[in-house]
Amino acid sequence: MSVDDITAEGGPRERILAATAKLLAEGGEEAVSTRAVGAAAGVQAPTIYRLFGDKQGLLDAAAAEGFAAYLSDKTELAFTDDPVADLRAGWDLHLDFGLANPALYLLMFGRRRPGTVPPPAAVAGYEVLATHIRRIAEAGRLRVTEERAAQLVHAAGSGATLALLAQPAEQRDREVSALAREAVIAAITTDAPAAQAPGAAGAAVALRAALPETTALTEAERTLLREWLDRIARH
Template sequence: MDTRERMLHAAADMLARGGRDAVSTRAVSAAAGVTAPTLYRLFGDKEGLLHALANYGFQQYLAEKQTAMTDDPVADLRSTWHVHVNFGLSHPAIYALMFGSTPSREGDRAGREALAMLRDIISRIAAHGRLRVSVDEATQLFYATGVGVTLMLIATPPADRDLDLATTALDHLLRATTTDAEPAARVPGVALRAVALREALRHDDQNDNTLTTNEQALLADWLDRLAAGNPTSSA
């Protein structure tokens, strides 16, 4: 373990035991057996240390969240949702630093990367024709709800926690955003196809040589309105 990693281990231990306020440059330096100038050289200041600590926690988060993907993106969304919540409950202090401080400096990377991972799964749901709203809307809904539920559970004393809340919230979101809980006859086919086509075009490199920039923007606007069930312009 090199000096930098030793200091991050010490800071993570202090964060877990006493929260953000317990992490001081003097205490971390002493616990890691280095001088204060070493910490300043490696991290700049306390905010730089917290930023590095959030990234350090994110590596742990990635290691736990990298579950094998299946052919069912909705099932993958369920499994990664529970991995996310369980990570927060297992590492409450580092989770709060990573997600509870957004959009602060230390929370930025964790938030961006987690959002990108979530969006990839939801894009697959759209490509399968099983998403009832736009990819962007679904991503924001799942991200905001997942982080909010996890932070609320962390803030609740363990004896009072309703661990079924996370599953209940997930079920509500899936019913609102996917077709899995709806009879096929009730699913608006045009809207679903618009969502799927919008996402397919987003990742189609050949489309760049077929449509002009203005045509791509116009088509994207039409597909977004069809996906939302609003084919008429509000202008």
């Protein structure tokens, strides 16, 4: 699916988002202006400002809409009994999304400045990733903390996608992404449940994943235990 599939039907908001998605796909972020969007959507500039605030608000909304539409079209990628295989499938889905929607992907992941708040679409993508990591931890197969695993997968996955997007389409080697994926998976997971392996770190990671389901502790006690388990896992 591409951002062109976002419907242009409905009210002004839907038409504006559809026009923005089309301009992004055809000419990148530079092609998006309130005048161009207004002309394509059949609305006046004040309507755009009223609904989205400014151009950045419009771009953030278009990115979130495009990403949501893409995820909703991928319901066949339901969770299986193998959370590591699901992470692998999620990585490939992320790559496919980036290569199919380069301008939108760059808007989500390639325009960040240090200290700025990430766009809503990027936050949603990271939450999907965190869910994959949590399931691996719950299965006892995570060898590092959830936070470190998520950061590593996010950095390597988005980095590989951005690197491929920087190359001409005919020169892109998807195997580069696959090699990066397998290297990261090997670094953060174990073949067997970590709790069955010697050492306290694996057991700490597995127990940390189960804490949200624990009712025998108060919230303060869970917070303290979480800190202790993270410290054990890191060492």
